[in-house]
Amino acid sequence: MDSDLIEKRRSQILAASMDAFAEKGYHDTKISDIAERLGIGHGTFYRYFKNKLDIFFAVVDGFLAQIKVVVEEEAPQFSDSVESYRSQIRRIGGRMLRLFMADTRMARIIFFQALGVDPALDARLFSIKTLADSMVEAYLANGIVKxxxxxxxxxxxxxxxxxxxxxxxxxxxxxxxxxxxxGNRWIEAVSLLMLSGMAKP
Amino acid sequence: MDSDLIEKRRSQILAASMDAFAEKGYHDTKISDIAERLGIGHGTFYRYFKNKLDIFFAVVDGFLAQIKVVVEEEAPQFSDSVESYRSQIRRIGGRMLRLFMADTRMARIIFFQALGVDPALDARLFSIKTLADSMVEAYLANGIVKxxxxxxxxxxxxxxxxxxxxxxxxxxxxxxxxxxxxGNRWIEAVSLLMLSGMAKP
DNA sequence: GGATGTGGAATGACGAGTCATTCTATTTTT
DNA sequence: AAAAATAGAATGACTCGTCATTCCACATCC
Structure with missing residues (x-):
C-alpha cells in the first residue's frame, strides 16, 4: 500500500542488483544472489520486478537516462570562438566522465555486460550513441559555420x-x-588533439 | 589417424560456431545449434572440442592473434617526418580496418560477445589492448624525439x-x-585530426 | 481477523556433457 | 577377392545440475 515503502524496496533491490551484475555479470548473477545480498527470500524479488531481464533493464536504463540528460542539456549552447569551444569541450567531457566515475559499478556493467543480453537493450544503447553522435556533429557544424x-x-x-x-x-x-x-589528463589531451593536433606547429 | 581430416572437421566446426556466435551470441548458442548447422550429431562436437568455452576461446583467440600480428609487424618502422608519419598512420589504420572488414562475424563477436564471458578471455583482450597502446605510444615518443x-x-x-x-x-x-x-573516410579524418586538429589555421 | 507482504520449498524447462551403441572404412585373413 | 576382424568416428537418448519462476503456508500490520 505505502507506495513510499514500495519504492524504497524497489531501489534496495536495484542497488543490490547493480552490485551483483557489476561483480559477476548478468548471466552469472542468480536472482537468489540478489535476494541473498538483501537478506530477503528470492520469491519476494518477483513482487517488485517482473523478471531478471526487467531488473537488468531498469539498472541499465537508469544510467542511460542520465547520460541522455547530460547529452541533451548541453545541446543548445553553441559557442562563437575556439576558446569558448574549448571550454565547452572541457565542461561536457568533465560532466560525462564524472557520470562514469560516480558509479564504477554502472561503468562496469555498461562496458562488460550490457551488450548482447537483449536486443531491445542493444537498441537502447545504440540510440544513445546515435544521439550523442549527432549532438557532437551539431557542435562541429556550428564551429564551421561560425x-x-x-x-x-x-x-x-x-x-x-x-x-x-x-x-x-x-x-x-x-x-x-x-x-x-x-579524467583531467584525458580532457586536456583530447581537447588539445581536437583543436590543434599533435604535429609540431 | 588422418590428422588432415581431423583438422578439416575442426575448422568446419569452427566456422559454424563463428556463424552461430555472431548471430545469436555466446549464451544463446547451444552446442546443438552448431551441430545442426553442420548436419552432425552434437555428440560429435565433443570429439573435436573440449566444451563450449573451449570453442569460443578458439574462435576469439584466432582473431586476436591476427590483430596481434598486425600490431607487432608494424612496430619497428619509425618515421622521420610528419609526412612519413601520416602515411604510416594510413597504412596501419588501413590494415587494422581491413582485418575487421574481412570477417564481419568476428567483428560482431568481438564487439558484442567477447567481453564478460570468461575472465581468461577478458584478460586476453586486455593484454592485446595494452600491447596496442604501448605500440602507439612508442610511435608518439619517436615523433617527439625526431x-x-x-x-x-x-x-x-x-x-x-x-x-x-x-x-x-x-x-x-x-x-x-x-x-x-x-574506412577510408575514417582514416583520412582521423589522420587529419591527429596531425592538424580541427581548428581553422 | 482480514488484507497485505514475505520466504523459501517445489516445479519445470533447459542445456551441457556423457556414453553405450551403431556405423563406416580400412586392414587382415583365408 | 570375398569374408572377417578391427579401429575409431558418429550418434543421440539420457543424466544431471542449474536456475528462473510459481505457489502457498505463514507472518505482520491495520
Whole structure:
C-alpha cells in the first residue's frame, strides 16, 4: 500500500542488483544472489520486478537516462570562438566522465555486460550513441559555420571519433589508480588533439 | 589417424560456431545449434572440442592473434617526418580496418560477445589492448624525439585515445553501407585530426 | 481477523556433457 | 577377392545440475 515503502524496496533491490551484475555479470548473477545480498527470500524479488531481464533493464536504463540528460542539456549552447569551444569541450567531457566515475559499478556493467543480453537493450544503447553522435556533429557544424573550425571537416566521422575517445576515457578511468586526475589528463589531451593536433606547429 | 581430416572437421566446426556466435551470441548458442548447422550429431562436437568455452576461446583467440600480428609487424618502422608519419598512420589504420572488414562475424563477436564471458578471455583482450597502446605510444615518443610532434604531448593518454578511435572506426564499419569507403573516410579524418586538429589555421 | 507482504520449498524447462551403441572404412585373413 | 576382424568416428537418448519462476503456508500490520 505505502507506495513510499514500495519504492524504497524497489531501489534496495536495484542497488543490490547493480552490485551483483557489476561483480559477476548478468548471466552469472542468480536472482537468489540478489535476494541473498538483501537478506530477503528470492520469491519476494518477483513482487517488485517482473523478471531478471526487467531488473537488468531498469539498472541499465537508469544510467542511460542520465547520460541522455547530460547529452541533451548541453545541446543548445553553441559557442562563437575556439576558446569558448574549448571550454565547452572541457565542461561536457568533465560532466560525462564524472557520470562514469560516480558509479564504477554502472561503468562496469555498461562496458562488460550490457551488450548482447537483449536486443531491445542493444537498441537502447545504440540510440544513445546515435544521439550523442549527432549532438557532437551539431557542435562541429556550428564551429564551421561560425568560422573557427576548418570548413572541410568530415563531421559525420569526426563526431563518432570524438565519442569513441570519450568512451575510451571512461573505460580508462575504470582502471585508473587516480580516476579524477586521469579524467583531467584525458580532457586536456583530447581537447588539445581536437583543436590543434599533435604535429609540431 | 588422418590428422588432415581431423583438422578439416575442426575448422568446419569452427566456422559454424563463428556463424552461430555472431548471430545469436555466446549464451544463446547451444552446442546443438552448431551441430545442426553442420548436419552432425552434437555428440560429435565433443570429439573435436573440449566444451563450449573451449570453442569460443578458439574462435576469439584466432582473431586476436591476427590483430596481434598486425600490431607487432608494424612496430619497428619509425618515421622521420610528419609526412612519413601520416602515411604510416594510413597504412596501419588501413590494415587494422581491413582485418575487421574481412570477417564481419568476428567483428560482431568481438564487439558484442567477447567481453564478460570468461575472465581468461577478458584478460586476453586486455593484454592485446595494452600491447596496442604501448605500440602507439612508442610511435608518439619517436615523433617527439625526431621533432615532428609537439614535445609536451601526454603520450600515455593520447595513445589510448588513438586506439579508441580505431575501435570506433571498426565498430562504425560494421554497420556501414559501404565499408571500404567508410574506412577510408575514417582514416583520412582521423589522420587529419591527429596531425592538424580541427581548428581553422 | 482480514488484507497485505514475505520466504523459501517445489516445479519445470533447459542445456551441457556423457556414453553405450551403431556405423563406416580400412586392414587382415583365408 | 570375398569374408572377417578391427579401429575409431558418429550418434543421440539420457543424466544431471542449474536456475528462473510459481505457489502457498505463514507472518505482520491495520
Amino acid at each position: 568560422g573557427f573550425l576548418r570548413p572541410d571537416l568530415d563531421t559525420a566521422v569526426l563526431s563518432r571519433a570524438i565519442n569513441a575517445m570519450t568512451l575510451g576515457a571512461a573505460f580508462d578511468i575504470l582502471f585508473a589508480a587516480n580516476p579524477s586526475e586521469t | 621533432g615532428f610532434l609537439r614535445p609536451d604531448l601526454d603520450t600515455a593518454v593520447l595513445s589510448r585515445a588513438i586506439n579508441a578511435m580505431t575501435l570506433g572506426a571498426a565498430f562504425d564499419i560494421l554497420f556501414a553501407a559501404n565499408p571500404s569507403e567508410t
